[in-house]
Amino acid sequence: MKRIVILISGRGSNMEALLRAERAGELPGAQIVAVLANTPEAKGLSIAAAAGIATQVVDHRAYSERSAFDAALLAAVQAHAPDLVVLAGFMRILPETFVQCFAGRLLNIHPSLLPAFPGLHTHRRALEEGVRIHGCTVHFVTPALDRGPIVIQAAVPVQDDDDEDRLAARVLAEEHRIYPLAVRWFVEGHVLADGNVALRAKKPSQTREAHPAALIVPTP
Ligand code: GAR
Numbered sequence: 341m342k343r344i345v346i347l348i349s350g351r352g353s354n355m356e357a358l359l360r361a362e363r364a365g366e367l368p369g370a371q372i373v374a375v376l377a378n379t380p381e382a383k384g385l386s387i388a389a390a391a392g393i394a395t396q397v398v399d400h401r402a403y404s405e406r407s408a409f410d411a412a413l414l415a416a417v418q419a420h421a422p423d424l425v426v427l428a429g430f431m432r433i434l435p436e437t438f439v440q441c442f443a444g445r446l447l448n449i450h451p452s453l454l455p456a457f458p459g460l461h462t463h464r465r466a467l468e469e470g471v472r473i474h475g476c477t478v479h480f481v482t483p484a485l486d487r488g489p490i491v492i493q494a495a496v497p498v499q500d501d502d503d504e505d506r507l508a509a510r511v512l513a514e515e516h517r518i519y520p521l522a523v524r525w526f527v528e529g530h531v532l533a534d535g536n537v538a539l540r541a542k543k544p545s546q547t548r549e550a551h552p553a554a555l556i557v558p559t560p
Contacts, residue, residue, distance in 0.1 A: 342370045342527045345422040347430040348377050352384015353512065354428035354449055354519050359391050361520035370527040374420045378413070378432050394420075400432060410435045417442075424526055427481065428519070436483045444533045446481040447526065449519050451511050453477060453493055458486030463508045472498050474507060476515045478522035480533040489538035491522045491531050 344367075346355045355375060361367050375388035378400045385395045398416050403409035414437065417425060427434075427448040439446060452462040454477040466474040475495040482488035494514035498507060525531045531538050 342423040343421060344370055344372045344424045344426055344523070344527075345417055345420045346372060346375045346388075346426045346428050347417070348375060348382050348384040348428050349379060349431040350382050350384065350429050352382065352387050352428065354515055355384050355426075356387050357516035358426065358428065358520055358523060359388070359393070361524070363391075366520055367524055367527060370424075370523070373422070376413070376416055378409075378430070384428075407435075410438065414438050414441060424523070426519075426523060433485060434481070439481055439483050442481075444480065445526075447491065447522060448479055448481045448486075448488070449515055450477045450479065450486055451508070451515065453495065454479060454486055454490060463504045463511065466498065467502060467504060467507065474498050474511060476511050476518065478518055480538060482533075489533040489536060491525065491538045492518045494518045 344358075346358060348355050352375075358367070359372060362370065362372050372393055374394040374396060375384065376396045376398060377385050378398055380397045380399060382397075385397070388395050396416055398409065398413045400409045403412065418441070422442075423445060425442045425446045427446070429449075450458070450462070452458070452466065453473065453475040456471070457465050463474070473495050475493055477493045478491045479487075480489040480491065494517060496507070496510050496514055522531070531540055
């Protein structure tokens with residue numbers, strides 16, 4: 341079984357989507373072994389605990405030195421011997437040591453079609469820029485923030501009467517759809533990071549036909 345550790349900072353809806361996928365048998369060969377948060381207020385912690393998953397808080401406010409928090413987080417994650425570390429709304433920037441330690445087995449979801457709109461407030465910025473297509477991206481994490489090989493993206497058309505909340509909700513629904521798929525592809529060995537691109541090593545078990553509502557663009 342491939343061991344998955346999920347890192348969250350808040351609501352945890354992407355984590356919940358992954359838990360649901362696991363329970364539904366959609367992540368064969370994988371087991372979510374722990375959910376870690378950098379704050380005890382992360383709402384997703386109680387959802388994970390209710391699902392019987394081990395939870396742990398490494399509170400960044402408890403460390404006066406950034407490097408001490410980084411070391412504690414790395415040790416906490418390593419203690420679970422993960423094959424894959426999944427960032428699901430984890431809002432701390434990871435140091436290079438962490439990223440290097442899990443290189444090629446560290447995934448993140450970002451609420452934009454990267455490389456457009458890295459960083460925060462992606463939906464607001466998309467509306468301000470007047471883009472007609474927005475969306476979300478699952479990518480391998482590299483030391484450069486919100487860069488790294490793209491595994492999968494889902495496109496969401498912007499509607500004329502969209503505000504930040506409405507657009508965010510439609511993007512989030514796509515996040516919940518593509519993250520379990522990306523994790524499944526990784527677990528099954530279908531995608532791997534190779535320089536700047538994610539390669540599809542074998543034909544994925546699920547194709548875009550399984551997701552007719554989303555424009556899903558697997559990497560070549
Ligand atoms: C999600 O929209 C995720 O894409 C975003 O935070 C939200 C977390 O929601 N992540 C980032 O912005 C990372 N740069 P969730 O806690 O309900 O999964």
